Amino acid sequence: MKVLIVDDNEQNRYMLETLLRGEGHEVLSARDGVEALDLLKSSGAALIISDILMPRMDGFQLCRAVRNDARFKDVPFVIYTATYISDKDRDFALSLGADRFLVKPDEIELLGQTIKEVLAKKTSRVEPHPLGDEMEFFRQYNEILFRKLEKKVADLEAARQELQEQLLERNQREAERALLEEQLRQAQKMEAIGQLAGGVAHDFNNMLSAIVGYCTLAALNMKPDDPSRHYLEQILASADRASTLTQSLLAFSRKQAVNLERIDLNEAVSSFEKFLIRLLRENIELRLAIAEAELPVTADRGQIEQVLMNLIANARDAIREDGRIIIETSAAEIDDQFVRTHGFGQPDRYALLTVSDTGSGIPEDILSKIFDPFFTTKEEGKGTGLGLSMVFGIVKTHRGYIDVYSRKGMGTTFKIYLPIAQTPAKQAEKKVAEPPPLLGGTETILIAEDDDALRNVEVAALSRYGYTVIEAVDGVDAVARFTENRDRIRLVILDGIMPKMSGKEASEKIRALGPGTKVIFISGYADDTFSRAGISHKGETFLRKPISTSMLARKIRNMLDE
Ligand SMILES: Nc1ncnc2c1ncn2[C@@H]1O[C@H](COP(=O)(O)OP(=O)(O)OP(=O)(O)O)[C@@H](O)[C@H]1O
Ligand SMILES: [Mg+2]
Missing domain, CATH: 3.30.565.10 (Histidine kinase-like ATPase, C-terminal domain)
Structure with a gap:
């Protein structure tokens, strides 16, 4: 049997075509009422299944035209629509002479049954249809169409909003990802520059320490009115600025020792x-x-x-x-x-x-x-x-x-x-005004420093301040020297990082041998032992390189007098 389906939506047409052909029917397809009428006139049809909302001529108009044409007025007409709003639609369609009114997609399983029924003329068609009055037809038609359009507009608006939300969400996710990538790139860049700067600053710092040390020694050897004294002061001032610079670089590369x-x-x-x-x-x-x-x-x-x-x-x-x-x-x-x-x-x-x-x-x-x-x-x-x-x-x-x-x-x-630290901050210590420094002394001091130039400067300087100085070249040597001289040594100066044994480790051994011994750590480099644990023991202190010998002397005196 020849079935004419009318729908502006291609997918709907395809589905119906497949369904009907599966049941053995011959299928003609039209995209709107105008096309449908043409097809009907040229090829005829035993059954019409039509959507309502379509361009040019909609389902209502098509139904009316079919019923008003003597040749087709008996062809069964089934409305199959997705925009069902109220019973008024159904009543209106039936009053125009439609045989059945089905709603997509829920009632698709009824389609086969309905086709059989309308072909068997089991349905009671409203006949003759009462809408002879054109004005009445258009009034009802307009009303229904208007409601349908309103619903379509609302549906479209909802779909638009949903799309917009999805789009916004996607844009946001993309922006977040881009931000993360940018942050990562930035972090990697900083890490790389930091490594480089830190390495240079570390070596530079040790050289500066030697410059400052020797200059201080030279100044100590000079008479107050020596004409070269001014040059030394200039060197020291420049070294001081250079030291600020290396400290900045060390801080940037996270290599500055922290307390x-x-x-x-x-x-x-x-x-x-x-x-x-x-x-x-x-x-x-x-x-x-x-x-x-x-x-x-x-x-x-x-x-x-x-x-x-x-x-x-x-x-x-x-x-x-x-x-x-x-x-x-x-x-x-x-x-x-x-x-x-x-x-x-x-x-x-x-x-x-x-x-x-x-x-x-x-x-x-x-x-x-x-x-x-x-x-x-x-x-x-x-x-x-x-x-x-x-x-x-x-x-x-x-x-x-x-x-x-x-x-x-x-x-x-x-x-x-x-x-935020988990436990509360300790009370800020009251700062007591420091008494004027008494610089020199006659006590015995052990110095452990692996850099020969630095050690020589420190030994020479402290000897000038009156101290007896014992030297050690690394951590192990420091412990050995201390063991030999433990009755005499009052204070130990340890470089933070030394071969064989770190300053921290050496200090633990030394303090086990001589519990009252004062310890000064000197470091230009962040050693994890310092940064994590801090220097908390009593009788231990920590100085950052480069350090002037007068500053070192003052610190030593303070500690010995504690
Ligand atoms: N508060 C701010 N307002 C405007 N620009 C700033 C501000 N802080 C930093 N900058 C910009 O960032 C640059 C780098 O700052 P940074 O502190 O690293 O170096 P600097 O101030 O130029 O030199 P230095 O701190 O060594 O004296 C500055 O030159 C300036 O252009
Ligand atoms: Mg600045």
Whole structure:
């Protein structure tokens, strides 16, 4: 039997065609009412199955046209529609002379049965259809069409919204991934530069120590009015600047020795305010907004102060006329959402240190370079470009994160996240005014240092201060020398890293042999033993290379008198 299906949707047509051909029917397909009428006129059909909403001529109009044509008025007409809104649709279709009204896709299984029924003329068609009145037809037709369109529009809107949401979500995921990749790339770059800078700085530092040491010795040998004394002072001043530079590089590459202790970030910032103010001009206001609750962190107080100094100095330089710098501390939590939107962080509780300024801001194209060592926009001689590199390295050493928000002309905000220490900070020690230093002495001191030049300088210097000095060339040698002379040695100076046995290990052996012995560690390099454990034993102290001999002498005297 010949069946004419009318549907504007290709998939629907295909499905119906397959279904009907499967049942042995011959199938004609039309995409709308106009095509259907043409086909009907040229080929005829024993049954029409039509959708409602279609371009040019819809299902209602087609049904009406078929019923009004004497040749086809008896051809069974089945409406098969996806836009069923109310019984009114069904009633209207039936009143136009349709035989059945089926709803897609739920009623597809009824289709076969329905076809059989309409062909057997079992259905009761409304006849003659009452809509002789054109006006009434169009009124009802409009009403139904209008409702259908409304529903279509609503469906479309819902689909559009869903698409938009999916698109937004995808864009967001892509942005998050790009952010993570960028952060990783940046981290790898910093790691590579850090390795390089750290290696150079380490060697450089040892050479500087020798320069400073020999100069100090030479100065000690000179008469006060020696004309060359001035040159030595110049050398020492330059060496001092060079030493600041190597310290910055070591800090950046996380190779600077650290002395970790539990401190309250609030207290560390507040007590440093007086010093920070000295960095500023009169027309720059410094404001502190300190959190009320304690913010315990495990940190090197000196390094935290270096961070503040660098950030404040940068803020000052970015403020042209007058302006304001705000330092704020608060508690912050990094959660999964934060990690997704920022591209960094390990979920945990943090102490947040924020430094913002009303300065010139940082142009977007240089924002990714500001932490690079030697990157500076300052004129020759004004900036080394190591300030933020050092800040970066210090923050990393403290297992923290640093983030910067800035736009040209809009000021700058640096945010530093430091992990909250699990146990509360110990009470800040009261600083007692140090008595004027009494430099020399006659005690016996053991010095262990593997670098010959450095050791010679130290031995010569301390001998000049009156001490008896015993030398050792490595950790094992130090323990041996100490064992031989344990009754005499009051104080031991150990290089942090030495062949055969580290300074820390040697100190443990020495303190086991002579429990009261004072120990000074000297290191220019972060040794894990120092950074992790800190120097907590009584009678032990820690000095950072390069160190001037007068400073060393003062420290020795202080310790011996303790
Ligand atoms: N608060 C800020 N406002 C505007 N620009 C800044 C700020 N902080 C840093 N910068 C930019 O980042 C660059 C690098 O800063 P960094 O502290 O590393 O080096 P520097 O200040 O130039 O030199 P140094 O710190 O050694 O004196 C600066 O030259 C400046 O362009
Ligand atoms: Mg700087």
